[in-house]
Amino acid sequence: MKKSLSAVALAGFLATAGVACAQSSTTTTTSTTQSAGTVSNIDPNDITIQSTTSMAPTSYSYSKTTTYVDQDGNPVSVETVKSGLPVTVYYTRVGDRMTASKVVVRRVSTPIDATGATSVETRKTTTTTTAPMQ
Secondary structure (H helix, E strand, O other): OHHHHHHHHHHHHHHHHHHHHHOOEEEEEEEEEEEEEEEEEEOOOEEEEEOOOOOOOEEEEOOOOOEEEEOOOOEOOHHHOOOOOEEEEEEEEEOOEEEEEEEEEOOOOOOEOOOOOEOOOOOEEEEEEEEEOO
16 A cells, blocks of 8 residues: 555656646747848848948848838838848847848938938847746
């Protein structure tokens, strides 16, 4: 009887430990940033943007999940994105790699401010997702 009682107690402990582990969670934070500029190059893997805030062009990788829209939010094809077009790129940084999630093609170039410089607005949003640990 003692043996089976110990087995039942062990089984109960293991079930309780499993429930305790299932209640743990991890938090993942993803930041999305936007940057505006002019397309200087687009190839099968990257889109390169020249902004007025940086002397060197910045490259963003893109994938099948990257969306392309006009400034009104209407979908456009990737073939619409050509060198010389003003765009805003929404991207996520993973390590030293920046991946475009959305590219907005603008009809007109970015407004010029009183100093003669093209204005570039950068916004950063942060999304935090909490999921149970497995």
